[in-house]
Amino acid sequence: MTSTTTAARTPHRPPKRARPRGRWTGWGFLAPFMAVFALVFVAPILYSLHLSVYRDQLVGGTSFVGLDNYRSAFTDPVFWESVSRVSLFLAVQVPIMLFLALLLALALDSGRLYGRDFFRISIFMPYAVPAVVAALMWGFMYGSRFGLVGNANDLLGVTLPDPLSPGLILASIGNIVTWQFVGYNMLILFSALRTVPHNLYEAAEVDGAGQLRVITAIKLPALRGALVIAAIFSVIGSFQLFNEPSILRSLAPNAISTGYTPNLYTYSLAFSGQQQNYAAAVAIIMGLLTMVIAYAVQLFGMRKAA
Amino acid sequence: MGTPTPTRTPRPRRRTAPSPLRPPRPRLRSRRGAGPAHPRRSLALTLVTGLALLYSLVPLVWLVVNATKSQASLLDSFGLWFGSDFALFDNIAATLAYDDGVFVRWLLNTVLYVVAGAGGATFLAVLGGYALAKFEFPGRRAVFAVVLGAAAVPGTALAVPTFLMFSQLGLTNTPWAVIVPSLISPFGLYLMWIFAAQAVPKELMEAARIDGSGEIRTFFTVALPLLAPGTATVLLFTMVATWNNYFLPLIMIRDPDWFPLTLGLNAWNAQAATIGGEPVFHLVITGSLLTVIPLIAAFLLLQRYWRSGLTAGSLKG
Numbered sequence: 001m002t003s004t005t006t007a008a009r010t011p012h013r014p015p016k017r018a019r020p021r022g023r024w025t026g027w028g029f030l031a032p033f034m035a036v037f038a039l040v041f042v043a044p045i046l047y048s049l050h051l052s053v054y055r056d057q058l059v060g061g062t063s064f065v066g067l068d069n070y071r072s073a074f075t076d077p078v079f080w081e082s083v084s085r086v087s088l089f090l091a092v093q094v095p096i097m098l099f100l101a102l103l104l105a106l107a108l109d110s111g112r113l114y115g116r117d118f119f120r121i122s123i124f125m126p127y128a129v130p131a132v133v134a135a136l137m138w139g140f141m142y143g144s145r146f147g148l149v150g151n152a153n154d155l156l157g158v159t160l161p162d163p164l165s166p167g168l169i170l171a172s173i174g175n176i177v178t179w180q181f182v183g184y185n186m187l188i189l190f191s192a193l194r195t196v197p198h199n200l201y202e203a204a205e206v207d208g209a210g211q212l213r214v215i216t217a218i219k220l221p222a223l224r225g226a227l228v229i230a231a232i233f234s235v236i237g238s239f240q241l242f243n244e245p246s247i248l249r250s251l252a253p254n255a256i257s258t259g260y261t262p263n264l265y266t267y268s269l270a271f272s273g274q275q276q277n278y279a280a281a282v283a284i285i286m287g288l289l290t291m292v293i294a295y296a297v298q299l300f301g302m303r304k305a306a
Numbered sequence: 307m308g309t310p311t312p313t314r315t316p317r318p319r320r321r322t323a324p325s326p327l328r329p330p331r332p333r334l335r336s337r338r339g340a341g342p343a344h345p346r347r348s349l350a351l352t353l354v355t356g357l358a359l360l361y362s363l364v365p366l367v368w369l370v371v372n373a374t375k376s377q378a379s380l381l382d383s384f385g386l387w388f389g390s391d392f393a394l395f396d397n398i399a400a401t402l403a404y405d406d407g408v409f410v411r412w413l414l415n416t417v418l419y420v421v422a423g424a425g426g427a428t429f430l431a432v433l434g435g436y437a438l439a440k441f442e443f444p445g446r447r448a449v450f451a452v453v454l455g456a457a458a459v460p461g462t463a464l465a466v467p468t469f470l471m472f473s474q475l476g477l478t479n480t481p482w483a484v485i486v487p488s489l490i491s492p493f494g495l496y497l498m499w500i501f502a503a504q505a506v507p508k509e510l511m512e513a514a515r516i517d518g519s520g521e522i523r524t525f526f527t528v529a530l531p532l533l534a535p536g537t538a539t540v541l542l543f544t545m546v547a548t549w550n551n552y553f554l555p556l557i558m559i560r561d562p563d564w565f566p567l568t569l570g571l572n573a574w575n576a577q578a579a580t581i582g583g584e585p586v587f588h589l590v591i592t593g594s595l596l597t598v599i600p601l602i603a604a605f606l607l608l609q610r611y612w613r614s615g616l617t618a619g620s621l622k623g
Contacts, residue, residue: 025521026441030449033434033495040487041456044467051467100358107355112348119355121606123362128601130550132568133594136575137365140372140591141385148368148385155384183362243552250576270466271557283463291455 051280069281078259079282083289085170086261090238093174098230100178101185102223106215108186109193120190124183131180135247138176139164143251164252173244181237185230192226193219228301232294239290242267262286366598373397373595377588397592404589409596411563412570416549418481419566423488424544431491431540435498436529440506450499457492469557483558484566488548494540501536502529542608549601567597 055065073079104123108116126134142163144150149160163172196218204214242263249256258272259265262282270279368385379389401409438450468487469478477483506529514524552568559565562573571593578585
C-alpha cells in the first residue's frame with residue numbers, strides 16, 4: 001500500500017493452491033512468433049542498414065562508403081519525382097476514398113437503406129480481388145481495344161481521353177485503388193459506428209436532435225479513432241504503391257516509367273540494375289518517410305481528440 | 307492488497323492500453339439495432355448508395371461476362387453484354403489445359419502458400435497475442451512497440467535484403483521463400499492481443515491451473531475455443547493477404563513451376579506484349595475469374611466474422 005503505481009504494476013499473485021507460474025511463461029507462447037519475426041523482419045532491416053553503407057563496384061569490389069548512398073538519394077531527381085508522385089496520390093486519392101467510405105458507412109448505419117447487408121457485402125467484395133486481377137481487369141476496361149472506353153467511343157462516336165495516357169494514368173491507378181479499398185474502409189468505419197452506445201441516440205432523440213446533428217455531434221466524434229487508423233493504413237499503402245503500376249506497365253509502357261513510384265524504383269534498381277546497395281538506401285529513406293508521415297497522421301488525430 | 311480484487315485490476319488497464327484516448331468499449335460481439343431508434347427506410351438514400359454498389363459490382367460483372375467470350379468476340383462485342391458465342395466452358399477448359407495445365411499447378415501452389423503461410427501466420431499470431439494479453443513478462447511492452455513499429459516498414463525495404471539473405475541460404479525459387487515471410491502478421495498479432503484480452507477470463511485460467519492443468523494444456527483446452535472468433539478473423543485476413551500476394555513471389559520465384567496464380571496471370575498477360583508471344587487475353591480473363599471465385603466464396607461464407615474482427619481493429623485509437 002506504499003505506492004499505487006507499484007501496486008498496479010505488480011503482477012497478480014495466484015492463490016497458494018495454484019501452480020506457481022514463472023515470469024517467463026509468456027515468452028514460451030510468444031517465442032515462435034518472435035523467432036520468425038527476427039528472421040523475416042529484424043534481420044533484413046539490419047542487413048539493409050548494412051548494405052546501405054557499402055557500394056559494389058565493378059572495379060575494386062565492395063567498399064565502405066558511409067552515407068554516400070544516402071547523399072546520392074537525396075539528390076536523385078528520379079527518386080524525388082517518384083516521391084512527389086505518390087505524395088500527390090496520397091493527397092488526392094486518400095481523402096476521396098475515405099470521404100466516400102465515410103458517406104457509405106453513415107448510410108449503412110442510418111438504418112434507412114433497403115437491403116443493407118447486400119450493400120455491405122457487395123461494396124466490400126472488391127477487397128477480396130487480388131491487386132493483380134484488379135489491375136488487369138481495370139486495365140482491360142480502360143483499353144480502347146476491347147475495353148469499356150473503346151465501347152463508349154464506338155457507341156457515342158466520341159473520343160474519350162485515354163485513361164492509360166501519361167496525363168491520366170495516375171488518376172486511373174487511383175480509381176483502381178479506390179475501387180479495391182473503399183469497402184474495406186467503409187467496414188472499419190461502420191464497425192466503429194456500431195459500438196456507439198444506443199442510449200446516446202435515444203438521448204439525442206429526446207433532445208429533438210435531427211439526423212445531421214446526430215451525425216456531427218455523436219457519429220463523427222465516435223469515428224475519429226477509426227478514421228485515424230484508416231488514414232494511417234492508406235498512407236502506408238500509398239507510399240508502397242507497386243502492384244497496380246507494375247501490372248499496368250505492360251499495357252501502358254510509355255506512361256509508367258521504371259521509377260514511377262518509390263517502390264517500383266527500388267525494385268528496378270535492385271533487380272534490373274543490380275544496384276542493391278543504393279536500392280537499400282532508397283528503401284530505408286522511404287521507410288523512414290512513411291513512418292514519419294504515419295506518425296504525423298496519428299498525432300494530428302490525437303490532437304483533434306484533445 | 308490482500309483481497310481477491312486485484313484479479314480484476316489488470317483487465318480494464320489492458321483493454322484501454324492501446325487506446326489511451328478512448329473509454330472502454332462494449333464487448334466485441336455485442337449486437338444491436340442500427341443507429342437511430344426507429345429509422346424509416348429511404349428510397350432516395352438507397353438509390354444514391356446504389357451508385358456505389360454499381361461502381362463496386364460493374365467490374366466484377368464485366369469479368370464474368372467477358373469470361374464467356376472467345377478471343378475474337380472479346381474484341382468485337384460490347385463489354386458489358388454477352389457476345390455472339392457462349393464460350394465460358396471452352397475458356398475454362400482452355401485455361402486449365404493451356405501450357406500442359408500450368409494453371410492447375412499455379413492453383414495448387416497458391417493453395418500451398420495459403421494453407422502453410424496463412425495457417426502458420428494465424429497460429430503464431432494466436433499464440434503471441436494470447437501471451438501478450440494474458441501474461442506479465444519482462445519485455446512485454448517493448449515487444450509490442452517493436453512489432454507494431456515494424457508494421458510500418460515498407461515491403462520493399464524488407465524485400466531486397468530478404469531476397470539476398472534467402473538467396474544465400476539457397477531458399478529462393480523454393481516455396482519456403484514465399485511461406486516463411488508470410489508467417490508474420492503484425493496486424494494479426496495485434497488483433498489477437500485485443501481479442502484475447504477480452505475473450506479469455508483470467509479466472510478461467512486460474513481455475514484450470516488449480517485443477518493442475520499445465521500452461522500448454524490450458525491454452526489448447528480453455529483458451530483456444532474462446533479465441534475461435536478472433537482466430538477466424540485473423541485467418542481470413544492472412545488468407546486474403548497470401549492468396550493475393552504478388553510482390554513477394556515476384557521477387558523470390560523465377561521458376562514458373564512455383565508461381566502462385568497472381569504471378570502466372572501476369573505472365574500470361576505480359577506474353578501478348580512480347581515479340582512472338584501468343585496473346586491469350588481470354589485465358590487471362592477466365593483465369594482471373596477462377597482466381598477470384600474461391601476468395602469471394604470464402605468471404606460470403608465467413609463474412610460475419612469480419613465485422614467482429616474489424617471492430618477489434620477499431621479499438622486502436
